[in-house]
Amino acid sequence: MGKISLRPNNDYCPQTLFLYGTYDEYGNPDFGLFCWFSYIWEHEMGVMCCIGGNKLTKDNIKRSKVFSANLVTEELLPVADYLGCVSGDNPDKMKITLDIGKGAVLDVPVLEKAPVVFELEVSDIITKGDGDIILCKIRNVLQDESLSSDETVEQKLRRIAPVKTTAQTYLGYDGRSLGAWGEPMKQL
Ligand SMILES: Cc1cc2nc3c(=O)[nH]c(=O)nc-3n(C[C@H](O)[C@H](O)[C@H](O)COP(=O)(O)O)c2cc1C
Numbered sequence: 001m002g003k004i005s006l007r008p009n010n011d012y013c014p015q016t017l018f019l020y021g022t023y024d025e026y027g028n029p030d031f032g033l034f035c036w037f038s039y040i041w042e043h044e045m046g047v048m049c050c051i052g053g054n055k056l057t058k059d060n061i062k063r064s065k066v067f068s069a070n071l072v073t074e075e076l077l078p079v080a081d082y083l084g085c086v087s088g089d090n091p092d093k094m095k096i097t098l099d100i101g102k103g104a105v106l107d108v109p110v111l112e113k114a115p116v117v118f119e120l121e122v123s124d125i126i127t128k129g130d131g132d133i134i135l136c137k138i139r140n141v142l143q144d145e146s147l148s149s150d151e152t153v154e155q156k157l158r159r160i161a162p163v164k165t166t167a168q169t170y171l172g173y174d175g176r177s178l179g180a181w182g183e184p185m186k187q188l
Contacts, residue, residue, distance in 0.1 A: 030094060078186075117143075
Protein backbone atom coordinates (compact mmCIF):
# COMPACT_ATOMS: atom_id res chain seq x y z
CA MET A 1 0.00 0.00 0.00
CA GLY A 2 1.28 3.49 -0.81
CA LYS A 3 2.13 6.14 1.75
CA ILE A 4 1.45 9.89 1.80
CA SER A 5 3.77 12.53 3.36
CA LEU A 6 2.29 14.79 6.05
CA ARG A 7 3.39 17.60 8.34
CA PRO A 8 4.45 16.55 11.90
CA ASN A 9 1.62 14.81 13.75
CA ASN A 10 1.18 11.71 15.92
CA ASP A 11 -2.24 10.53 14.77
CA TYR A 12 -2.67 6.74 14.99
CA CYS A 13 0.08 6.55 17.64
CA PRO A 14 -2.02 6.03 20.81
CA GLN A 15 -0.63 7.29 24.10
CA THR A 16 -1.47 6.57 27.72
CA LEU A 17 -3.05 9.42 29.69
CA PHE A 18 -1.93 10.72 33.08
CA LEU A 19 -3.18 13.48 35.37
CA TYR A 20 -0.22 15.41 36.79
CA GLY A 21 -0.79 16.56 40.36
CA THR A 22 1.03 19.59 41.76
CA TYR A 23 0.60 22.16 44.53
CA ASP A 24 0.44 25.83 43.59
CA GLU A 25 2.42 28.46 45.49
CA TYR A 26 -0.34 28.67 48.14
CA GLY A 27 -0.40 24.89 48.68
CA ASN A 28 -3.62 24.29 46.71
CA PRO A 29 -3.68 21.14 44.55
CA ASP A 30 -3.94 21.44 40.75
CA PHE A 31 -4.34 18.63 38.24
CA GLY A 32 -3.76 18.79 34.46
CA LEU A 33 -4.13 16.08 31.80
CA PHE A 34 -1.06 14.93 29.85
CA CYS A 35 -0.13 12.26 27.29
CA TRP A 36 3.41 13.20 26.20
CA PHE A 37 4.86 10.88 28.82
CA SER A 38 7.36 8.06 28.46
CA TYR A 39 10.23 6.28 30.18
CA ILE A 40 14.02 6.71 30.31
CA TRP A 41 16.90 4.71 31.73
CA GLU A 42 19.65 5.95 34.07
CA HIS A 43 20.74 3.00 36.27
CA GLU A 44 17.00 2.47 36.87
CA MET A 45 13.75 3.37 35.15
CA GLY A 46 12.82 7.06 35.09
CA VAL A 47 10.20 9.22 33.39
CA MET A 48 10.35 11.87 30.68
CA CYS A 49 7.56 14.19 29.73
CA CYS A 50 7.02 17.31 27.66
CA ILE A 51 4.90 20.29 28.65
CA GLY A 52 4.34 22.89 25.94
CA GLY A 53 3.41 26.55 26.43
CA ASN A 54 2.44 28.19 29.71
CA LYS A 55 0.56 25.97 32.14
CA LEU A 56 0.02 26.10 35.88
CA THR A 57 1.29 22.51 36.07
CA LYS A 58 4.56 23.61 34.47
CA ASP A 59 4.98 26.61 36.82
CA ASN A 60 4.31 24.37 39.82
CA ILE A 61 6.73 21.66 38.67
CA LYS A 62 9.48 24.20 37.98
CA ARG A 63 9.03 25.69 41.46
CA SER A 64 8.61 22.53 43.56
CA LYS A 65 10.55 20.01 41.40
CA VAL A 66 8.05 17.28 42.34
CA PHE A 67 4.71 16.06 40.98
CA SER A 68 2.52 12.97 40.72
CA ALA A 69 1.46 11.21 37.50
CA ASN A 70 -1.90 9.46 38.00
CA LEU A 71 -3.02 6.83 35.47
CA VAL A 72 -6.33 7.83 33.84
CA THR A 73 -8.99 5.12 33.76
CA GLU A 74 -12.43 5.07 32.17
CA GLU A 75 -13.92 5.84 35.59
CA LEU A 76 -11.75 8.97 35.81
CA LEU A 77 -12.22 10.07 32.19
CA PRO A 78 -14.98 12.71 32.59
CA VAL A 79 -13.00 14.54 35.26
CA ALA A 80 -9.70 13.98 33.40
CA ASP A 81 -11.16 15.51 30.23
CA TYR A 82 -12.35 18.50 32.28
CA LEU A 83 -8.90 18.93 33.89
CA GLY A 84 -7.33 18.83 30.40
CA CYS A 85 -9.73 21.31 28.83
CA VAL A 86 -9.84 23.89 31.65
CA SER A 87 -6.72 25.96 32.35
CA GLY A 88 -5.26 26.29 35.83
CA ASP A 89 -5.44 30.05 35.22
CA ASN A 90 -9.19 29.70 35.86
CA PRO A 91 -9.47 30.23 39.66
CA ASP A 92 -12.54 27.95 39.76
CA LYS A 93 -10.86 25.01 37.99
CA MET A 94 -10.36 22.87 41.09
CA LYS A 95 -13.80 23.57 42.57
CA ILE A 96 -14.97 20.08 41.58
CA THR A 97 -15.48 16.87 43.51
CA LEU A 98 -12.18 14.99 43.50
CA ASP A 99 -10.83 12.46 46.00
CA ILE A 100 -7.33 13.89 46.62
CA GLY A 101 -4.75 12.29 48.90
CA LYS A 102 -1.04 12.74 49.50
CA GLY A 103 1.99 10.92 48.13
CA ALA A 104 3.59 8.32 50.41
CA VAL A 105 7.15 9.57 49.77
CA LEU A 106 6.94 13.03 48.16
CA ASP A 107 4.88 16.10 49.01
CA VAL A 108 2.55 15.74 46.02
CA PRO A 109 -1.24 15.52 45.65
CA VAL A 110 -2.47 12.15 44.34
CA LEU A 111 -5.83 10.90 43.10
CA GLU A 112 -7.25 8.17 45.33
CA LYS A 113 -9.18 6.69 42.37
CA ALA A 114 -6.10 6.24 40.14
CA PRO A 115 -4.92 2.60 40.36
CA VAL A 116 -1.29 3.53 39.56
CA VAL A 117 0.46 6.73 40.65
CA PHE A 118 4.08 7.72 40.06
CA GLU A 119 5.66 10.06 42.60
CA LEU A 120 8.20 11.97 40.52
CA GLU A 121 11.18 14.16 41.38
CA VAL A 122 12.61 16.32 38.60
CA SER A 123 16.27 15.70 37.78
CA ASP A 124 16.65 17.86 34.64
CA ILE A 125 14.58 20.32 32.62
CA ILE A 126 15.56 20.91 29.00
CA THR A 127 13.92 24.09 27.71
CA LYS A 128 13.39 24.32 23.95
CA GLY A 129 11.55 27.49 22.93
CA ASP A 130 8.17 27.39 24.68
CA GLY A 131 8.42 23.65 25.41
CA ASP A 132 10.03 21.95 28.39
CA ILE A 133 11.25 18.37 28.44
CA ILE A 134 11.21 17.20 32.03
CA LEU A 135 13.32 14.24 33.16
CA CYS A 136 12.34 12.62 36.45
CA LYS A 137 13.40 10.05 39.02
CA ILE A 138 10.59 7.73 40.10
CA ARG A 139 10.67 8.03 43.89
CA ASN A 140 7.67 5.78 44.45
CA VAL A 141 4.96 3.86 42.60
CA LEU A 142 1.66 3.79 44.47
CA GLN A 143 -0.32 0.85 43.14
CA ASP A 144 -3.73 -0.52 44.12
CA GLU A 145 -3.41 -3.67 46.18
CA SER A 146 -5.86 -5.35 43.80
CA LEU A 147 -3.15 -5.30 41.09
CA SER A 148 -1.16 -7.83 43.15
CA SER A 149 -3.85 -10.46 42.52
CA ASP A 150 -3.28 -13.69 40.58
CA GLU A 151 -5.19 -12.46 37.53
CA THR A 152 -3.35 -12.19 34.20
CA VAL A 153 -2.05 -8.81 33.03
CA GLU A 154 -4.84 -8.78 30.45
CA GLN A 155 -7.52 -9.37 33.11
CA LYS A 156 -6.08 -6.63 35.33
CA LEU A 157 -5.93 -4.13 32.45
CA ARG A 158 -9.51 -4.95 31.47
CA ARG A 159 -10.56 -4.35 35.08
CA ILE A 160 -8.77 -1.02 35.62
CA ALA A 161 -9.45 0.12 32.00
CA PRO A 162 -6.69 2.69 31.30
CA VAL A 163 -7.56 5.29 28.65
CA LYS A 164 -5.46 6.02 25.57
CA THR A 165 -5.64 8.93 23.18
CA THR A 166 -4.77 9.76 19.59
CA ALA A 167 -6.19 12.10 16.94
CA GLN A 168 -7.98 14.13 19.64
CA THR A 169 -10.05 11.07 20.51
CA TYR A 170 -10.16 9.00 23.71
CA LEU A 171 -9.97 5.22 23.31
CA GLY A 172 -10.64 2.39 25.74
CA TYR A 173 -8.02 -0.28 26.47
CA ASP A 174 -9.84 -2.49 23.92
CA GLY A 175 -9.94 0.26 21.25
CA ARG A 176 -13.54 1.48 21.73
CA SER A 177 -14.02 5.20 21.09
CA LEU A 178 -14.76 7.05 24.35
CA GLY A 179 -15.43 10.35 22.59
CA ALA A 180 -13.56 13.34 21.25
CA TRP A 181 -11.55 15.64 23.54
CA GLY A 182 -14.06 17.87 25.34
CA GLU A 183 -16.95 15.36 25.19
CA PRO A 184 -16.58 13.17 28.35
CA MET A 185 -16.54 16.26 30.61
CA LYS A 186 -20.16 16.94 29.59
CA GLN A 187 -21.14 13.98 31.83
CA LEU A 188 -20.03 15.91 34.93
C1 LIG B 1 -6.15 14.57 26.06
C2 LIG B 1 -5.23 15.71 26.42
C3 LIG B 1 -3.85 15.48 26.51
C4 LIG B 1 -2.97 16.53 26.81
N1 LIG B 1 -1.63 16.28 26.87
C5 LIG B 1 -0.76 17.32 27.07
C6 LIG B 1 0.67 17.09 27.06
O1 LIG B 1 1.16 15.96 26.95
N2 LIG B 1 1.48 18.17 27.18
C7 LIG B 1 0.99 19.44 27.36
O2 LIG B 1 1.77 20.39 27.45
N3 LIG B 1 -0.37 19.67 27.44
C8 LIG B 1 -1.23 18.64 27.30
N4 LIG B 1 -2.59 18.86 27.35
C9 LIG B 1 -3.11 20.20 27.71
C10 LIG B 1 -3.27 20.40 29.24
O3 LIG B 1 -3.94 19.34 29.87
C11 LIG B 1 -4.11 21.67 29.46
O4 LIG B 1 -3.38 22.79 28.98
C12 LIG B 1 -4.54 21.87 30.90
O5 LIG B 1 -5.45 22.96 30.95
C13 LIG B 1 -3.35 22.16 31.83
O6 LIG B 1 -3.84 22.39 33.13
P1 LIG B 1 -3.12 23.42 34.11
O7 LIG B 1 -3.22 24.81 33.49
O8 LIG B 1 -3.90 23.29 35.39
O9 LIG B 1 -1.71 22.99 34.24
C14 LIG B 1 -3.48 17.83 27.05
C15 LIG B 1 -4.88 18.04 26.99
C16 LIG B 1 -5.74 17.00 26.67
C17 LIG B 1 -7.22 17.25 26.60
